[in-house]
Amino acid sequence: MEYYLGIAQTIGIHALLGWSAYVLLLTGQLSLAQVGFFAIGAYVSAILTTMFGFHIVPALMVGALLGGFFAMLVGFPALRVKGLMLVVATIAFTQFVSLFFFNVHWRREVDGVMAGPDSTQGFREIRFYAANGWDTLDVTLFIWLFVLLVMVGLWWLDRSRAGAVLRAVGADDLAAQSSGINLTVAKVTAMTAGGVIAGLAGGLYAHSATYVDHLTFSVLLATFAIAYPIIGGIHNVLGTLAATIFIQGILIEGLRFLGDWRNILFGLLIILVMNLKPNGIMDARTMRAIKRIFAGGKTADSK
Amino acid sequence: MDDIVFYTVEIIQSIIDGVLFGSTYALIGIGFTLIFGAMHKLNMTYAAASLAGAYIGLAFFTLFDAPVMLVFLAAIVGSAGIGLIVYYICFRYIPVEDHLAALMASVGALFFIDEIVIHATNASPLTFPALFDDVMFELGPFGIRGDLLFVFAVSLISMAALWYVLYRTRLGLATRAVSQQGIAAQLCGIDIHRTNGTTFVVAGMLGGVAGSMIGASVGILSPLLTLPITIKGLIVTVIGGLGSIPGAIVAGFLVGALENVFLFVRGVNERDMYIMLLLFVFLVFRPHGIFSRRAERD
Numbered sequence: 001m002e003y004y005l006g007i008a009q010t011i012g013i014h015a016l017l018g019w020s021a022y023v024l025l026l027t028g029q030l031s032l033a034q035v036g037f038f039a040i041g042a043y044v045s046a047i048l049t050t051m052f053g054f055h056i057v058p059a060l061m062v063g064a065l066l067g068g069f070f071a072m073l074v075g076f077p078a079l080r081v082k083g084l085m086l087v088v089a090t091i092a093f094t095q096f097v098s099l100f101f102f103n104v105h106w107r108r109e110v111d112g113v114m115a116g117p118d119s120t121q122g123f124r125e126i127r128f129y130a131a132n133g134w135d136t137l138d139v140t141l142f143i144w145l146f147v148l149l150v151m152v153g154l155w156w157l158d159r160s161r162a163g164a165v166l167r168a169v170g171a172d173d174l175a176a177q178s179s180g181i182n183l184t185v186a187k188v189t190a191m192t193a194g195g196v197i198a199g200l201a202g203g204l205y206a207h208s209a210t211y212v213d214h215l216t217f218s219v220l221l222a223t224f225a226i227a228y229p230i231i232g233g234i235h236n237v238l239g240t241l242a243a244t245i246f247i248q249g250i251l252i253e254g255l256r257f258l259g260d261w262r263n264i265l266f267g268l269l270i271i272l273v274m275n276l277k278p279n280g281i282m283d284a285r286t287m288r289a290i291k292r293i294f295a296g297g298k299t300a301d302s303k
Numbered sequence: 304m305d306d307i308v309f310y311t312v313e314i315i316q317s318i319i320d321g322v323l324f325g326s327t328y329a330l331i332g333i334g335f336t337l338i339f340g341a342m343h344k345l346n347m348t349y350a351a352a353s354l355a356g357a358y359i360g361l362a363f364f365t366l367f368d369a370p371v372m373l374v375f376l377a378a379i380v381g382s383a384g385i386g387l388i389v390y391y392i393c394f395r396y397i398p399v400e401d402h403l404a405a406l407m408a409s410v411g412a413l414f415f416i417d418e419i420v421i422h423a424t425n426a427s428p429l430t431f432p433a434l435f436d437d438v439m440f441e442l443g444p445f446g447i448r449g450d451l452l453f454v455f456a457v458s459l460i461s462m463a464a465l466w467y468v469l470y471r472t473r474l475g476l477a478t479r480a481v482s483q484q485g486i487a488a489q490l491c492g493i494d495i496h497r498t499n500g501t502t503f504v505v506a507g508m509l510g511g512v513a514g515s516m517i518g519a520s521v522g523i524l525s526p527l528l529t530l531p532i533t534i535k536g537l538i539v540t541v542i543g544g545l546g547s548i549p550g551a552i553v554a555g556f557l558v559g560a561l562e563n564v565f566l567f568v569r570g571v572n573e574r575d576m577y578i579m580l581l582l583f584v585f586l587v588f589r590p591h592g593i594f595s596r597r598a599e600r601d
Binding site: 025030077080083084085087088089091092093095096099100102103120218219220223226227230231260263264266267268269270271274275278279 | 339345392393396397398401402403404405406407408410411412413414415416417418419421422530534537538540541545572573575576579580582583586587590
């Protein structure tokens with residue numbers, strides 16, 4: 001049971017990370033900086049709980065807000081360039097943040113023990129859950145509470161005017177601009193929202209892993225963050241969740257029995273999915289099929 | 304006073320070594336830029352394929368005890384072959400307008416190639432044969448490493464060869480036509496898919512040179528090299544301006560030199576941090592790269 005709860009936690013955190021990239025992807029921008037904000041959220045909230053005795057909820061909020069703040073700061077210069085230049089710029093940002101935390105050494109004595117990030121040794125003993133007697137089920141439910149909150153929030157966003165603005169920018173930024181949409185505001189807002197979600201996910205990750213170091217926040221993780229919405233498709237929020245379950249649950253956990261070969265198959269399966277479903281596994285067609293199944297085959301109004 | 308002299312000499316020495324090694328970054332950058340110029344897509348697999356080519360060359364060296372020149376040749380052929388395969392599985396059949404799908408597929412191919420290399424070598428670093436690594440040219444207070452000079456020379460020769468292919472052959476004419484105006488090129492009877500495939504092969508050959516030169520100057524090949532080389536190559540591409548070959552060359556030397564200077568001044572832990580900052584400086588003040596014209600944005 002613990003094992004499955006562990007997977008559920010990973011899926012929840014990775015889904016949040018995927019959604020943080022999803023928001024920006026709505027505007028057509030691909031960002032690998034999400035892991036940078038994830039790292040900021042992780043370190044900041046863990047510093048607050050371990051070194052200053054904060055409760056986890058305010059600590060997560062501060063981490064999320066700072067993630068959003070840095071996303072805004074990065075957003076202004078980075079969104080001057082778009083498309084592939086942005087990919088490279090944001091890879092560099094993630095690397096920069098990771099290297100920054102690699103060099104951060106800030107220890108403080110709390111209750112007779114040293115706590116805090118210890119540069120190359122990583123940030124150990126982030127024990128808020130254990131110290132407050134939360135068991136794995138509590139932690140999992142706590143994480144999924146945020147997952148549901150973010151999912152409902154994004155679902156609502158998609159149906160609101162703001163969501164329409166973001167999608168308009170993503171579909172054709174020139175057309176969007178000529179109908180009076182301020183591109184910079186739209187993109188930086190999306191970036192900030194993504195940063196908040198990533199910061200939140202980072203805080204949750206740091207506390208359930210109890211240990212983070214700079215290697216955690218790699219370009220590989222950043223690639224996963226964009227892989228979820230791309231593989232899932234940005235037709236709606238469910239795509240990202242489906243892709244997270246597909247990758248983390250099936251490809252990574254489910255194929256564990258293959259040993260070494262799993263990693264090789266992993267890359268091949270991504271290539272295969274992208275060739276067969278270039279718009280993601282939950283594209284418009286899949287959604288129609290799912291709707292048909294749930295409607296019991298009675299409504300044959302699909303095109 | 305002596306301190307300052309010593310410091311200056313060391314920094315100039317770092318710059319010399321850095322520029323020589325930077326020629327490999329330039330090659331990787333050119334490869335990214337070539338493919339981007341042709342298809343307006345980013346091939347994330349490129350650096351991994353280059354190093355995999357070097358591994359193929361190395362396999363010839365360890366299995367058949369082949370001479371070093373043959374090792375380089377095998378690396379070039381191997382990397383070109385991988386380039387062609389990557390083109391077919393990641394770009395050829397994915398609709399042109401689906402940039403994200405092609406990008407993601409090439410990331411998948413990156414994982415795939417990397418894992419095959421890890422699987423084949425048990426993830427342990429292997430020694431790569433170098434040429435002239437016992438030669439050292441003395442130039443006043445400075446020394447020039449023979450193997451780095453060789454790497455530099457080979458890189459320059461391959462750049463010249465690329466220039467010849469692009470500007471003096473019909474193949475290069477087709478490649479340039481496709482990269483300027485795909486549809487117009489098609490109307491002139493150029494087979495776009497075939498030209499793109501050839502571009503991948505040409506870029507792959509350059510990658511094979513780059514991969515084996517990296518192996519020759521570092522002395523070892525390791526799967527751990529893939530990510531740093533990918534990132535440095537991308538940075539070089541962006542600093543040079545996407546699609547600009549001269550830009551990639553200059554940016555390669557620049558990044559190589561500055562990297563070594565930062566290594567000398569601030570140590571290995573902080574070195575890459577400053578390269579990322581350099582990229583941001585370029586993005587803010589010169590987002591179109593060193594040579595790229597304003598109109599060629601994105």
